[in-house]
Structures are given as structure tokens and as C-alpha cells.
Amino acid sequence: METLDKDLRSIQEVRNLIKNAKEAQAKLAVMSQEQIDAIAKAIADAGYEHREKLAKMAYEETGFGRWQDKIVKNAFASKHVYESIKDMKTVGVLKEDKANKIMEVAVPVGVVAGLIPSTNPTSTVIYKALISLKAGNSIVFSPHPNALNSILETVNIINEAAKQAGCPDGAIASMTVPTIQGTDQLMKHKDVDLILATGGTPMVKAAYSSGTPAIGVGPGNGPAFIEKSANIPLAVKHILESKTFDNGTICASEQSVVVETCSKDAVVAEFKKQGGYFLPTEEAAQLGKFIMRANGSMNPQIVGKSVEHIAKLANLQIPEGTRVLLAEETRVGHNVPYSREKLAPILAFYTEDSWEAACERCIEILNGEGAGHTMVIHSDNEEIVRQFALKKPVSRLLVNTPGTLGGIGATTALAPALTLGCGAVGGGSTSDNISPLNLMNIRRVAYGVKELEDLAEQAPQIEEAVIKLADKEQLINMIVKRILSEL
The missing domain is CATH 3.40.309.10 (Aldehyde Dehydrogenase; Chain A, domain 2)
Known part of the structure; x- marks a missing residue:
């Protein structure tokens, strides 16, 4: 029996995960705010409950940081982030301005690709899953190979909790065979709608170069x-x-x-x-x-x-x-x-x-x-x-x-977040601390409030105002010239 090499297995796995995530997101998209909120709470509760176990796993696997502080980061990513977004409206009509006849409707972006670094692996998984699902999106993770086991365990814990709260199967998933080729397929796949990139500069640049809309962060050097x-x-x-x-x-x-x-x-x-x-x-x-x-x-x-x-x-x-x-x-x-x-x-x-x-x-x-x-x-x-x-x-x-x-x-x-936008000056698409608001689009429903005749009637008034302004400028210029000539 022929065995596929690691790169091909990784690519095929990504395609399967994206297919499942797309189907799951279609189900999330028709859920009520109450159903979405229940899923978000389940993710946060599970992350918080297992904060110490996951912190120790991340430290033992990567050798980075201090496991005691990673407990704090896991608690922040779950409980603190959840408290800041739990009452955020992310489903249906967000706002209605009856005076100006404008209505805003929340629209999930779809399937999110979540790139996870080895420096903050477990906390970043909890955080990205939480804000993605709160906005009605599914998410597929690309784990850093040096933190693979702790990332997969985190995904498994929050996924099981989310499913018990009604989350569709496939909405939270991770590559288990991480390769550059597999991650490249994840970022460039036609059914991935947004990349949420946290990691080194080369990874973030690759995300922005993929052709898929991306939110990435540059290096800090504050x-x-x-x-x-x-x-x-x-x-x-x-x-x-x-x-x-x-x-x-x-x-x-x-x-x-x-x-x-x-x-x-x-x-x-x-x-x-x-x-x-x-x-x-x-x-x-x-x-x-x-x-x-x-x-x-x-x-x-x-x-x-x-x-x-x-x-x-x-x-x-x-x-x-x-x-x-x-x-x-x-x-x-x-x-x-x-x-x-x-x-x-x-x-x-x-x-x-x-x-x-x-x-x-x-x-x-x-x-x-x-x-x-x-x-x-x-x-x-x-x-x-x-x-x-x-x-x-x-x-x-x-x-x-x-x-x-x-x-x-x-x-x-500031909005509690583990992905910090760097804006255009930093080569990023936003300067925000990334929250569910960055992971959804807003559909605006706008009623007509003027007719063409109204615009035509306003034109002479605007033209007259411009002429008067020009006359004033000419008068000022004449006065300035007279004063200068007498000096």
C-alpha cells in the first residue's frame, strides 16, 4: 500500500478540515444570539477550567516562559476576554437608526484560519476560538510544530465543550500534521474567508501575500x-x-x-x-x-x-x-x-x-x-x-x-486581546486589539431619503455659496496687496 508523504497528508488533511468547517459555519450562521452565546461561554469555561493543565503542557513542550504566568494568560484568554464580549451583539440586527432610515446587520466572515505561535500556544487557541465563534465563524488552526501537542489538547478540550453546548462538529478544528505546504493550502484555499495570523514576521507576510483577507501582527519593539x-x-x-x-x-x-x-x-x-x-x-x-x-x-x-x-x-x-x-x-x-x-x-x-x-x-x-x-x-x-x-x-x-x-x-x-493590530504603518490591516467585531462584516440597509429633484434644487444654493466665498477671497487678496504696497 502506497503511503503519502507528510506534505501531501498535511494538504489533504487541510482540505478535509476546511470542508467540514464550511459546513459547520453554515449551521452557525443561522443560530440565534442565545445559541452563539452559549457556545462562547462553554469555550471560555473549558479554557478556564483547564488553565493550569494547559499552561504546564505548553511550558514542558516549548521550554518558553514560566508555566505559572501561562496560567494567568490562559485565564485572561478565557475568562477576561469572555467577560468583555459576553454582552456584545453579533447576530442579526445590530443597530437601527429610524431617523436616517439606516439598519445594520451582522454577517459572519465565514471560515477563519487561525495561525498559532509557539510562544503563547494554548492561550492564543482559546482566545481565537472564542472571538471567532462569538462572531458566528468556524475556525481551523495551523499549529506551530514546536507546540503541537499542547495546541491539539487545547483544541480538543474547547471543541468538546463547545459541541456539548450545541456547536456543530467541525467548527473548531486543527491540523495534526503541520507543514509549510499544509499551512499554505489553508491560507490560500478558496473556502477560507479570513486569516487571523499570530507568529513570526515571515508567517504574517505569507498571510498577507496569500490573496485571502488577513489580520496579522508585526513584531513588537516598544x-x-x-x-x-x-x-x-x-x-x-x-x-x-x-x-x-x-x-x-x-x-x-x-x-x-x-x-x-x-x-x-x-x-x-x-x-x-x-x-x-x-x-x-x-x-x-x-x-x-x-x-x-x-x-x-x-x-x-x-x-x-x-x-x-x-x-x-x-x-x-x-x-x-x-x-x-x-x-x-x-x-x-x-x-x-x-x-x-x-x-x-x-x-x-x-x-x-x-x-x-x-x-x-x-x-x-x-x-x-x-x-x-x-x-x-x-x-x-x-x-x-x-x-x-x-x-x-x-x-x-x-x-x-x-x-x-x-x-x-x-x-x-483596551479590548482584551492576544492579537494586537499594528495598522498600516506596521504593515497590518487594522490597528485594533482584535475582537469579534473584527471578525464579522456589517450589512447596511439604507432607505432612500432624497430624490434627484432634491439634489438638483440644492445645486444652485451650493454654487452661490461657492461664488460668495470666492468673492471674499478676492477681497482679502486685494486688501493684503494694498497693505504690502504701502509698506
């Missing part, structure tokens, strides 16, 4: 600016909590710290007090060789690892109790590893003469990598916060909060 008016001990506490949460595997985590010269000593002292270790020049160079690979991509050996593991890898001697490694830096660029995204407890440290110079430095860092994603400012000066808001090329400017938990909406009022 700086944290500690402005001189900030509560420095609290700012440092937030940064260290954020950067050590799951060993920095969430892309909204801070990647560099920027301070003003006048407050540098106080900030450095506070970091040292709370467990930050500033690498001497020689040690910083030694560690720098391990941050990026020769091809310019992040070294997977440091991703989600503890400071002890990283120090051992780079042959460094660090003080007991060190929580984060910091390296003073003055440069930004593709070949400057500390200025790049580091999904590990490592921070670059920049010093600038003023907040204006710090503002420009943050822009330079973001334009180097991470544009459109997230940055943090710690400040009690509202005018400076406003200036940062007007200028920074990010979709989320977080104020006085940890980057990791603030960006995903855990410590802020």
Missing part, C-alpha cells in the same frame, strides 16, 4: 520612556513586572528604556534596587552576540528563557536575584541587537538630554522595528503625554502601566 515627572519606583516596578511576565514572550513587552539625563542616576539606582543588572561594556558585547542570529532574526535560544539560562548561555556571572539584564546603548539599527525586539528579560537603556530628544529616540527605535505596535510612557505631565500621542508611530501608547498587561487590555480599558 520602548518605555520614563519622563522626569514620573513616579520612578512605580515605573521601574511596572517595567520589571512586564518584562519578566512569562519571561517576556508577549510582544507588547518593553524592549528598551529611555530616560532623561537629569533623572538617569535615580532610574539606574531604582532598577538595581528592584533586580535589574546593568551589564558592563564587555559583558554587554558578549551577550549581544546571542541576541540575534547571523540572518538578523531573533535567536530562539533566548526566547522566553530566564536570566539564569541566558547568563549561562553567554557565559556571564550575574548577581543572585537578578530579574532583568540591561545594557546601555547609544545606537539603533538592524545590526544593533539591543535596539531590536528581544522576547526575553533583556532591555536596552538609552539616555537623552531632554524629553524632546527622548521622543525622537523612541521614534527612531520604532521605525527600526516595531512600528505600529506598542510603546509606554511613564509621566505625570499630561502635555508631554499628549505630544507623544500625536507623534509616535504606534497603535497603542500606554501610560503608567506595564507594557505586556496594558497592551493586551488586562491593566487598561
Whole structure:
């Protein structure tokens, strides 16, 4: 008997899963809001119930992060996300404006392809399934091979719970033979309506290049600016909590710290007090060789690892109790590893003469990598916060909060999400924290409120107004010329 090779098995499996998902979605599309809500609640409850088991599985399989923090992420992806969307209307008529005779109707996008990374595997599955089903869509997952077992177990748990709540079979499914060819088939298949991509830059680019509508996220590389008016001990506490949460595997985590010269000593002292270790020049160079690979991509050996593991890898001697490694830096660029995204407890440290110079430095860092994603400012000066808001090329400017938990909406009022849009500046299709609202279309029913004759009657009035405006401009020009001629 002839045996198909792995690539062909993967492709055929994807085709079968999509067929089943399309049939299941047709059933979801005619369900009531109450039926959809029951399915969403079942997914959330199952994810929350098994949060510890799945967290330990993900840690043991990938070696990334801390299983204790992954429990928190699973709880966030299930309970926190559910609480934010449970009352959201996603079926039938959403809004009706009787005065203007406009009605808005929810329309599911259809079959969603969910690409899952190895850094946050179980929490991302729970989150994506929850928001997809809440919007009336089915979802087929493409798991990262390095987290296959924990992803499949998560899919199995939430799928069984959803089916008991009335979800059609096939609405939540995953590839079990993940290959590049199989994932390519998933993204390009004619019956897949939207790709929800979370992962490395090559995967996200492939999603946007597939010809299928996609929502993807670019790399994070958010700086944290500690402005001189900030509560420095609290700012440092937030940064260290954020950067050590799951060993920095969430892309909204801070990647560099920027301070003003006048407050540098106080900030450095506070970091040292709370467990930050500033690498001497020689040690910083030694560690720098391990941050990026020769091809310019992040070294997977440091991703989600503890400071002890990283120090051992780079042959460094660090003080007991060190929580984060910091390296003073003055440069930004593709070949400057500390200025790049580091999904590990490592921070670059920049010093600038003023907040204006710090503002420009943050822009330079973001334009180097991470544009459109997230940055943090710690400040009690509202005018400076406003200036940062007007200028920074990010979709989320977080104020006085940890980057990791603030960006995903855990410590802020942003929509709770584990997929954070980067907008056009970051090469993405949206700047939102992705929710069910991003996974459905809106059909607008519009009644006629004017006739052609009404438009024709308005035309002379508009023309007359334009002529009067032109006359005023001519008069102003004449006055200006007269004044200038007399000077």
C-alpha cells in the first residue's frame, strides 16, 4: 500500500478540515444570539477550567516562559476576554437608526484560519476560538510544530465543550500534521474567508501575500520612556513586572528604556534596587552576540528563557536575584541587537538630554522595528503625554502601566486581546486589539431619503455659496496687496 508523504497528508488533511468547517459555519450562521452565546461561554469555561493543565503542557513542550504566568494568560484568554464580549451583539440586527432610515446587520466572515505561535500556544487557541465563534465563524488552526501537542489538547478540550453546548462538529478544528505546504493550502484555499495570523514576521507576510483577507501582527519593539515627572519606583516596578511576565514572550513587552539625563542616576539606582543588572561594556558585547542570529532574526535560544539560562548561555556571572539584564546603548539599527525586539528579560537603556530628544529616540527605535505596535510612557505631565500621542508611530501608547498587561487590555480599558493590530504603518490591516467585531462584516440597509429633484434644487444654493466665498477671497487678496504696497 502506497503511503503519502507528510506534505501531501498535511494538504489533504487541510482540505478535509476546511470542508467540514464550511459546513459547520453554515449551521452557525443561522443560530440565534442565545445559541452563539452559549457556545462562547462553554469555550471560555473549558479554557478556564483547564488553565493550569494547559499552561504546564505548553511550558514542558516549548521550554518558553514560566508555566505559572501561562496560567494567568490562559485565564485572561478565557475568562477576561469572555467577560468583555459576553454582552456584545453579533447576530442579526445590530443597530437601527429610524431617523436616517439606516439598519445594520451582522454577517459572519465565514471560515477563519487561525495561525498559532509557539510562544503563547494554548492561550492564543482559546482566545481565537472564542472571538471567532462569538462572531458566528468556524475556525481551523495551523499549529506551530514546536507546540503541537499542547495546541491539539487545547483544541480538543474547547471543541468538546463547545459541541456539548450545541456547536456543530467541525467548527473548531486543527491540523495534526503541520507543514509549510499544509499551512499554505489553508491560507490560500478558496473556502477560507479570513486569516487571523499570530507568529513570526515571515508567517504574517505569507498571510498577507496569500490573496485571502488577513489580520496579522508585526513584531513588537516598544520602548518605555520614563519622563522626569514620573513616579520612578512605580515605573521601574511596572517595567520589571512586564518584562519578566512569562519571561517576556508577549510582544507588547518593553524592549528598551529611555530616560532623561537629569533623572538617569535615580532610574539606574531604582532598577538595581528592584533586580535589574546593568551589564558592563564587555559583558554587554558578549551577550549581544546571542541576541540575534547571523540572518538578523531573533535567536530562539533566548526566547522566553530566564536570566539564569541566558547568563549561562553567554557565559556571564550575574548577581543572585537578578530579574532583568540591561545594557546601555547609544545606537539603533538592524545590526544593533539591543535596539531590536528581544522576547526575553533583556532591555536596552538609552539616555537623552531632554524629553524632546527622548521622543525622537523612541521614534527612531520604532521605525527600526516595531512600528505600529506598542510603546509606554511613564509621566505625570499630561502635555508631554499628549505630544507623544500625536507623534509616535504606534497603535497603542500606554501610560503608567506595564507594557505586556496594558497592551493586551488586562491593566487598561483596551479590548482584551492576544492579537494586537499594528495598522498600516506596521504593515497590518487594522490597528485594533482584535475582537469579534473584527471578525464579522456589517450589512447596511439604507432607505432612500432624497430624490434627484432634491439634489438638483440644492445645486444652485451650493454654487452661490461657492461664488460668495470666492468673492471674499478676492477681497482679502486685494486688501493684503494694498497693505504690502504701502509698506
